[in-house]
Amino acid sequence: MAKMTKEEVIEVAHLARLAITDEEAEHFADQLEAITNAMELLNELDTENVEPTTHVLQMVNVLREDKSTPGLDRELVLKNVKEHEGGQVKVPTILE
Amino acid sequence: MSLVEKTAAQLQEMIHTKETTIAEMTEKAFDRIEALEPEVDAFLALNKERATQLAAEMDRVPFAERGPLFGLPIGVKDNIVTEGLVTTASSRILEGFNPVYNATVVEKLKAAGMVTVGKLNMDEFAMGSSNENSYYKKTKNPWNLETVPGGSSGGSAAAVASGQVPFSLGSDTGGSIRQPAAFCGVVGMKPTYGRVSRFGLIAYASSLDQIGPITRTVKDNALLLNSISGYDDKDSTSANVEVPDFTAALTGDITGLRIGVPKEYFAEGVGEAAKEAVLEALKVLEERGAICEEISLPHSKYALATYYLLASSEASSNLSRFDGIRYGYRTEKAGSLLEFYMNTRSEGFGDEVKRRIMLGTYALSSGYYDAYYKKAQKVRTLIKKDFDDAFEKYDVIIGPTTPTPAFKIGEIIDDPLTMYANDILTIPVNLAGVPAISIPCGFNNGLPLGLQIIGKYFDEETVYRVADVFEQATDFHKKTPQTWEGAAQ
Numbered sequence: 326m327a328k329m330t331k332e333e334v335i336e337v338a339h340l341a342r343l344a345i346t347d348e349e350a351e352h353f354a355d356q357l358e359a360i361t362n363a364m365e366l367l368n369e370l371d372t373e374n375v376e377p378t379t380h381v382l383q384m385v386n387v388l389r390e391d392k393s394t395p396g397l398d399r400e401l402v403l404k405n406v407k408e409h410e411g412g413q414v415k416v417p418t419i420l421e
Numbered sequence: 422m423s424l425v426e427k428t429a430a431q432l433q434e435m436i437h438t439k440e441t442t443i444a445e446m447t448e449k450a451f452d453r454i455e456a457l458e459p460e461v462d463a464f465l466a467l468n469k470e471r472a473t474q475l476a477a478e479m480d481r482v483p484f485a486e487r488g489p490l491f492g493l494p495i496g497v498k499d500n501i502v503t504e505g506l507v508t509t510a511s512s513r514i515l516e517g518f519n520p521v522y523n524a525t526v527v528e529k530l531k532a533a534g535m536v537t538v539g540k541l542n543m544d545e546f547a548m549g550s551s552n553e554n555s556y557y558k559k560t561k562n563p564w565n566l567e568t569v570p571g572g573s574s575g576g577s578a579a580a581v582a583s584g585q586v587p588f589s590l591g592s593d594t595g596g597s598i599r600q601p602a603a604f605c606g607v608v609g610m611k612p613t614y615g616r617v618s619r620f621g622l623i624a625y626a627s628s629l630d631q632i633g634p635i636t637r638t639v640k641d642n643a644l645l646l647n648s649i650s651g652y653d654d655k656d657s658t659s660a661n662v663e664v665p666d667f668t669a670a671l672t673g674d675i676t677g678l679r680i681g682v683p684k685e686y687f688a689e690g691v692g693e694a695a696k697e698a699v700l701e702a703l704k705v706l707e708e709r710g711a712i713c714e715e716i717s718l719p720h721s722k723y724a725l726a727t728y729y730l731l732a733s734s735e736a737s738s739n740l741s742r743f744d745g746i747r748y749g750y751r752t753e754k755a756g757s758l759l760e761f762y763m764n765t766r767s768e769g770f771g772d773e774v775k776r777r778i779m780l781g782t783y784a785l786s787s788g789y790y791d792a793y794y795k796k797a798q799k800v801r802t803l804i805k806k807d808f809d810d811a812f813e814k815y816d817v818i819i820g821p822t823t824p825t826p827a828f829k830i831g832e833i834i835d836d837p838l839t840m841y842a843n844d845i846l847t848i849p850v851n852l853a854g855v856p857a858i859s860i861p862c863g864f865n866n867g868l869p870l871g872l873q874i875i876g877k878y879f880d881e882e883t884v885y886r887v888a889d890v891f892e893q894a895t896d897f898h899k900k901t902p903q904t905w906e907g908a909a910q
Binding site: 333338341344353357360361364365369377387389405406407418419 | 518519521522614615628654657658660720722723725726727729730737741744746747748749751755756757758759760761762763764766767770775776778779780782783786793795796797798799800801802803805837838852853854878
């Protein structure tokens with residue numbers, strides 16, 4: 326495993342939509358490097374012919390009839406929204 | 422009238438014989454919570470007004486219409502949404518979030534007639550093994566207030582251990598019910614994945630998370646699992662299987678039952694006290710007719726790395742929904758929409774959550790997906806196969822729940838890898854999806870130790886049967902912590 330750099334952490338943080346300071350990036354770089362190094366243990370195992378498990382139970386697609394059912398009332402949905410107008414959620418300006 | 426030492430059956434008996442009422446019982450629960458909270462800090466929100474009103478109404482329901490848990494108080498982990506009762510998952514990013522619907526399990530508690538008295542503290546978004554990652558407060562272990570109650574359902578375990586409530590719900594992603602149950606000397610069950618609906622559980626790692634009961638006795642635990650289990654069409658991973666009466670499995674007979682004891686669960690890193698307590702417990706079970714044999718789960722040592730890659734990857738995806746737009750905390754420092762998202766998330770999430778989001782984002786990023794995420798999914802297959810193979814010959818697998826008893830608050834908080842190692846014995850169970858319970862099996866320097874009993878898929882019955890036999894044969898579950906004494910009854 327290559328050393329995790331501060332720049333890599335800043336890039337990952339950006340992808341994850343987290344703003345971090347230079348100081349935090351250094352701190353996280355050290356910790357994430359230690360953690361990913363510990364994860365290297367998995368490379369001891371030959372998994373060439375092993376199928377990945379994403380789900381432990383034998384699952385089948387869950388289908389239902391294409392029938393509309395009432396959802397949550399709009400007023401309820403907006404109850405936790407800090408800014409809304411005319412029944413719609415307000416977001417900061419996207420286009421100048 | 423003391424409710425703290427009573428089982429569900431005894432509490433029902435007291436109500437039935439008019440020794441108490443549901444209203445009085447609820448009031449006493451709040452008295453005790455208020456007396457102990459300054460020390461234990463288990464609750465994030467109390468539901469006093471509504472619970473009191475509900476209790477009074479419930480006293481009027483005829484006895485014939487009441488189930489075994491009717492009118493009994495329960496605390497709910499704060500990552501399970503409760504209509505009209507603030508739910509934060511102990512995160513600043515959900516500060517003040519007031520859900521407009523109930524989780525399926527909460528609807529089921531209501532249907533069983535249980536009274537939700539409040540929301541219990543946890544590690545933020547269920548990430549942690551000590552309860553030190555809550556944004557709001559640090560819950561203390563009732564056995565020694567300088568030690569952690571375990572995590573992430575530490576509030577749920579501490580509230581039961583201190584007698585604030587006889588029942589609580591927790592959630593378990595890598596051991597988050599069993600590890601705090603072990604640290605606090607109570608009974609904690611992680612059911613088979615899919616047994617209990619996750620609808621309304623704020624997701625951490627969806628393929629591993631499972632809600633489960635924390636109680637003081639095995640029978641109470643089985644009763645509570647009875648009431649929260651079952652297929653739910655609101656959860657696409659819910660298992661459509663029959664729910665037996667788990668209490669009917671408590672026959673007291675384990676003659677000829679085959680117990681596998683994995684040598685890896687006694688390896689380096691697992692403390693002597695935990696090992697000895699479990700070996701003594703196995704003797705007790707052998708005396709009752711069980712057959713114990715050493716087995717091997719050869720991929721156990723890879724479970725921790727597998728877990729952190731998979732759980733963090735799923736978390737990075739699940740937690741992308743917290744953007745400050747539709748609910749919860751939002752930043753004051755906003756310029757563009759992107760800055761708004763980034764500032765909200767940075768101010769709203771704590772360090773452990775950020776660490777896992779970043780680890781997950783990294784493991785899923787295009788250059789590393791095969792090396793980390795896909796590799797971990799493949800190792801998960803091998804870990805699951807270890808269990809499948811073992812369960813061809815054995816009815817249950819038994820080992821310690823945790824390597825050590827509770828550690829001191831602040832002791833390892835800055836050392837994530839050491840902190841993660843706490844869950845080394847519980848994590849394989851989540852990766853495989855099988856059920857497992859932790860029950861008290863000893864003490865070390867006055868702190869409880871847990872016995873972990875792991876079962877086959879959907880065979881919680883055998884797990885409970887073994888747990889009950891051990892409980893009946895021993896007194897560990899009858900011991901009470903220092904906080905118990907002198908508190909309001």
